[in-house]
Amino acid sequence: MSKEITSRADDYSQWYIDLVRKAGLADYSAVKGCMVIKPYGFAIWENMRDTLDRMFKDTGHVNAYFPLFIPKSFLSKEAAHVEGFAKECAVVTHYRLKNAEDGSGVVVDPDARLEEELIVRPTSETIIWNTYRDWIQSYRDLPLLINQWANVVRWEMRTRLFLRTAEFLWQEGHTAHATREEAIDETRKMLDVYATFAEEWMAIPVVKGVKTPNERFAGAEDTYCIEALMQDGKALQAGTSHFLGQNFAKAFDVQFSSKDNTLEYVWATSWGVSTRLMGALVMVHSDDEGLMIPPKLAPHQVVIVPIPKPLAELDPHITAIAAELRARGVRVKIDTDDQSRPGFKFAEYEKLGIPVRIAVGARDLANGTVEVARRDTRTKENMPLEGIADSIVSLLDNIQSSLFDRAKAYRDSHITRVDTWEEFVATLDGPGGFVSAHWDGTSETEDLIKEETKATIRCIPLDNPQEAGTCIRTGKPSTQRVLFARAY
RNA sequence: CGGGGUGUAGCGCAGCCCGGUUAGCGCAUCUGCUUUGGGAGCAGAGGGUCGCAGGUUCGAAUCCUGCCACCCCGACCA
Structure with missing residues (x-):
């Protein structure tokens, strides 16, 4: 049991906060609702960002940057959006x-009021579509496939580190297409990119689905999403991809001349993931000892600890092992701290979630082995120095897939099919997780269920089987099950 | 915005009700010695506008008034 981290069983919410802070991911700042992302947390985010950026580029997108400020009038051009x-x-x-007259400091100069107020972007559709009007004249200008990495501000009343902060980092893709079909394809393609990233890099299984009108992005015709399940049985929306129809094109008058020489409105998509993914990463894999970072995203995949401390006679062996691993592309940290004792270091590196720890001491070297500990199972074994790089590389692969398998087993065992209201409520109050149930398709019923249980419809899974049934709440006819859950 | 709570060392807290030596404790930090294969021990040291501003009093962390900030619970939300 960690000395400084509240256990999940005692207080899941506090466990999460302790982990984020004690593992050096982020901290509260002087500004309410805004966090400081610390170097270790940012290193993980950089790995996520770099991977996603490569995936966006591989699917034909390019990066650009649009202003932080949006004229107030832009925001009101799309009614649902504002x-x-x-x-x-x-x-x-x-x-x-200006300086206050009473010398108490600086005050806002009342003579410096802006003609038109500027909004700090909560998302960039409006400023981007206002720009796209100038960039798009012909079908030859399409598709326009642009992404931006940026910060946005949403003045939330209650915040939680990474999961909901007033300012957060994200990427937002904004694409323009000549046809409805092409835009829908793009929306679905980027949803797939997100799902692949979540599952293959973050080792987080996700459900791909479409949102109900209640949960749809403001200004979208359809919102697709990936939904993940946290260890406390609550769902987390991990990414969204929106089919915006011609809403923004019409609001900002973005038209193009088609091959048939007719003037048509452009079709749009937007899609984004944020630093919220950091919260998901923490809550899906970690335990009471600390973080557990999947090898593919870990800033350090392996840490080598000299036992009992850095010594001249151990150094060449450690350097050799590190070199061999680095040659195979493994990110290695060598512990050079000669102050702390091994036990402290072991606990510390477990808290940081480094996937593999190699302990090297005189005893090991005499046997021609090293002690290899894996973070996910917290088991240790002596491995021969001979071929150690191969062993570690396959161990890292093994840990990556084990983390996914474990998360998937948990997720799968927390999808419950229910057919009565009693079961529905009991499942939410008991194991939690996703509840697959019939719904009559109305917003009123969705609101009613939310009010009574705090559960929302997370999504209608893609390729959902059609199945006649009756609504869990109203008993009215239903054509398919949807996934309910309490969510972050 | 409604309800509740908290502001005392870098962090976590005690002291306040019932005013009175030099404002304590744990962790962390620094120094020294002994340690070192699962969170070391001993000895010593440094570190404080007691949230801010008034007031009562011989005397205020403590009592009174006002203000500010933050946290938790709700409404709102990626």
């Missing part, structure tokens, strides 16, 4: 400060 975001916007009203 409706969705208006209540959480930070607004810039002035551009200058």
